[in-house]
Amino acid sequence: MKKGMICCALLATASCDSSPRSTDNQMEINSPGNAAAQNQDSVAVPKANGADDVDLSAYVGKYPPEPVNGVRFLEHRQVRGPVEAVLPDVKIRRWIFGNTGPQTPIAARGTLIISHGCEAHNCSDRNWAVLIDQSDGSAQVCYFELQEMGDQSRWYTSQGSELRNEECPSK
Numbered sequence: 207m208k209k210g211m212i213c214c215a216l217l218a219t220a221s222c223d224s225s226p227r228s229t230d231n232q233m234e235i236n237s238p239g240n241a242a243a244q245n246q247d248s249v250a251v252p253k254a255n256g257a258d259d260v261d262l263s264a265y266v267g268k269y270p271p272e273p274v275n276g277v278r279f280l281e282h283r284q285v286r287g288p289v290e291a292v293l294p295d296v297k298i299r300r301w302i303f304g305n306t307g308p309q310t311p312i313a314a315r316g317t318l319i320i321s322h323g324c325e326a327h328n329c330s331d332r333n334w335a336v337l338i339d340q341s342d343g344s345a346q347v348c349y350f351e352l353q354e355m356g357d358q359s360r361w362y363t364s365q366g367s368e369l370r371n372e373e374c375p376s377k
Contacts (some may be wrong), residue, residue: 264318288345292362312375313377317341322376335374348374
């Protein structure tokens, strides 16, 4: 009887722990198999609690999933907001923000901060790049899919979208 009461007391105490838990699975909502996420226009990300005020140049040399002050590059408000503003295609946006395929280290070219990724085992046929201009906060998004576009890539900017005869930059 005493053992049973002790066991119940331990279980009750353990279940009353209300402290927040952080997990690496917070990005599960972005996974292609999550039907709830696929019905949303915007991909949900964890709140950054102001940590995303860091200068984007702090990400240069890091891979997009590597956090700086607890915020991953593609979750940063200075990246996510401008990208969502220029990229109306929810399917492409969801693929970029939820990408688990290969990604190159973030690069800088002048005032541009560049992130590049692709589909696993299919990088040359399907890839993307996000370019953020630190001088004005604007975004350009490049998307390439060989079967649909041939040798051109689609570029999204604040001016709309256009096909260009160039690859999505990785640096």
